Amino acid sequence: MSNPVAGLSNGILGTVLVQSSSVPAIEDGWRSDPKVAGMGRTYAESEQLEGVYSTMFDAVADDDSMSTMVDAQMVINFRLNDPGADIWVDGRARPVVTTFAPIDGVDATLTARLSADSMHELLLGTLPLGKALLFRKLKVSGSKTKAMGLEPLLHACQAVYPDIAPQT
Secondary structure, three states, rough: OOOOEEEEEOOOOOEEEEOOOEEOOOOOOEOOOOOOOOOOOOOOOOOHHHHHHHHHHHHHHEEEEEEEHOOOEEEEEEEEEEOOEEEEEEEEOOOOOOEOOOOOOOOOEEEEEEHHHHHHHHHHHOHHHHHHHOOOOOOEEEOHHHHHHHHHHHHHHHHHHHHHHHHH
């Protein structure tokens, strides 16, 4: 059976999307692999995500790589969707503290918006940070100069996440 061309994007990559019963669906330029039975995502519920992320952030809370974040007095808000989670990483003191609700009277230095699956891929290292930004899988708002403080946090989390992440 031949694969009919569903559409052609004349964007940066000039991607051709092909649809067929033998070709997996493509969403936003990335193959979507089913992870949770019948749901196509890594985390079925917010509670599962919060449990894994609590363990991960606790493991890196006093890591040496948090110095950049603490020195810059950064508060990072990760707003995840599908499932939804509002993660606040408070780097104003050591150890870095993580909560799943806004911190009273504190604005985020940096807000990162992305899907839970994109965050999962970032933490596994299968979605490079540059590609996440380029393809708008990750949208960042706030101080662009302080945005570099996200990288040490990401690297510290990448070191522990694969051992605690759900197996896909």
